[in-house]
Amino acid sequence: MWSSPLCTLLLAASLGWLSAFLMDDDHMTSSAPSSPHFTACVSRDQATFRCWWSEGSFHNLSQPGALRVFYRYKKNSPWKECPEYIHSNKECFFDSNHTTIWTSCCVQLRSHDNVTYFNTEHCFSVENIVRPDPPVAVNWTLLGVSPYGLHYDVIVTWDPPASADVSMGWMSLAYEVQYRRWNSSEWTVVEVQGGTQQTLYGLNVEEEYEVHIRSRMKAFTKFGGYSDSIFIQLANYPGRESIFPVALVLGILAVVILLMLLLFSQQQRLTLLLLPPVPTPKIKGIDSEMLKKGKFEELNFILSGGGMGSSCTPLFYQDEPLVDCIELDPLDPADTGDKGGQSSEAQRLIGGRQASGRPTVGGLSHTLSFCDEDDDSVVGDPPNQDALWTLLTTPSPSPTSALLLPGQPELKQGFPGGRDPDPSLAHDGAPRPQAWLNTDFYAQVSDVMPSGGVVLSPGQQLRAQESTAAREGQKEKEEEEAKKKKLGAQIEGEGKDPVGDEEPEQQFQLVVMAADPVGDGYTTDAMNWQTGVVNGYHTLPAESVGDVIAPSVAVKSAEDYQPSYILPDASPTPARYLPPVSDYTIVQEVDYQHSLILNPPPPQAPAHQCLPLHPLKPLTPMPVGYITPDLLGSITP
């Protein structure tokens, strides 16, 4: 009787604890006053398990043997006592013989005398209380370091615990890796589902890291204990100091890029600086711009030596390196229009070079004037007459310019220049081609007078007029035909007709093939042919200098003249034609195909007739302002 309230009390107390025990956990929450209870039941290998108890507040039950553990698996089976006690730990160990998996097991604490039952049951299933041991042999290896040596990656490896039968597959383990910086309190967690290694990324160099790992069963939630911590530190990595060389390299690279930008922006100026253009024979005061604009009056003026008193100096006098400037009178172009003018010029020449008339060298002299000195020097020490005229007449094989004489088979003597020094390049806009062509830049000295004067052979026109024009015409007709065939479809028909009309007058068939700006062949213009015929030159306007020129030029047979000169940009209007190619012109450039780009000679060529014409003797071929390709090699640039 008296025990029944006690029993009820006990029952009530045990029911109170029962609710706590019914949590699916091996840890029980205890409330005061606490009766003896189980603190934990854990299995390490899913084959055995242990249970720990505590006496709670019943301190009189703390001695070993005061409390006993009973267990049972099935509901109807009898309670059995703990197979193995470890009193020092207050632990009951269930070995594999006493362990049944997949079965609910209940344990119970009883007093020594089996009278009081402190809790009804603490039930669990062994597979649910498995907490595997921590992994063993935790180690780390360096995976890589970042380029600047600030961060590095490591691989952490470990082995499964020995107690877990992983090899047979009885237990499948998942792991959890935690790491932190040594002075930090927060752990970084990395879950590892399978495998026994894990890579940690982005660790800071020069900092120490602490790593530990714990394991659990796959598809279960309870972790085992942590492994022993390992410490990872990468100190004094040599790559750390490499940041400076890297910065240096980057700086140098930036400087190089800047230099290259500068180079490209200033390309033209640098090109001029490093590769100065080949000085071409120039006439003081005349430039290609002026020629382009077509200010021929000015050109004539200048060339005749009026403006600055410049004079024409023969270039080809090789013995004397620099021929002194010879001042020439600017001759009225009208004067040269007739023979009278020429003869008077011859007279003037013969009469000496004194004030009345200065010898005017032919047009070519324009190309030869090196009059960068004062005019005084011209008169001061002129070369002797012989020298002068020999200069004029010497067909030096290696002048700076060669004569291109088309249409003359006998011209091919190794000296590209023809006999007639007249061929000159087409230029644009000669208003009075006839007058202009009447003069020759060079003339052959046919005789020297006893008085010291020089008799010069006549120019081209004179020769043409008196010689067998027909014969020439025949020849040139043939060549014309050949040329026509070659040009073929490129040349419109109309261009050819006028050529034939003026055959007799043609001494040369120098065709200046100029490319269209469009580049589709020859520009043909009837006007061209007509106007350009004077003096035997067919000229085509050179409207642009282009690559097309080269093929166009190639049309001509090798047998013929080798016209390979190209006019620089001439006046764009094709209507004004072109007069006659001047006898001589300025070599402006040599293009990539070894053709010469010549300045168009000034329209008022007659103004500068430095050369009196002797009607008697043909002019020896003189090198003129253009060079054939094969001559080019022998010419020093």
Next chain:
Amino acid sequence: MQKNKKDEWSFAWLGALCLVLRTPTDTVRAAPICDNGQASCQVLSLADLFDRVIQHSSRMHGMSNDLHSQFEQYFLPSRNHISNRVNRNCHTSGILTPNGKENAQRLAVKELTEVILKLLWAWRDPLWHFHQSMAHHDDFNSFSSNKALVMGDLVHELRTGVEKVAEKMQNLGIISNLVNGLRSPEQLLPSPVRPQWSLMNDYDLLFCLRRDSNKVQSYLKILKCRIVPENDC
């Protein structure tokens, strides 16, 4: 002539395509399985088969665990609920299963295989009904109901796989013919003891499912270790 060539090429391409597309997408080594069980068809070795079914069983166990914990969280938030009832009587309790590692290792291969198959057959109907009941729950998220459906498929596939393993073992002479009555669930449990699975509530069913899937996984691993010799077993 050229048309014939073209046809040949197209056929060749089709054939190549067929060959390429026929490769199975299973995660285990992709190799064709011989369906008719001919002795000459030895494409897949027994070890490969075991690996496949063990992977499958791991998946099944994982999914059953997820289902159980989700169910617990969703329907039984309070921890006071009795979750560790002693008398959780699963409908498969009548099947004699080795309840320990050593017991399972001591069991004969044939019996072990039979146990596995019995377990798998026992879960076919309950899972289907469980899926049906989950679908009617409006408050249970659809993800779990889909998982229940997937669970049924998994169990079915695993069962098929284990049967194939058993066939192969029979062909290899490892075991004798299996009991034919495995397929009838009625013979699994003695009638007086068998609790009707329809009477079990869903939570208990999930609990039992989790336990049984763990059993199947462990038995399969033990079986593989015994049949396919490996250095670690």
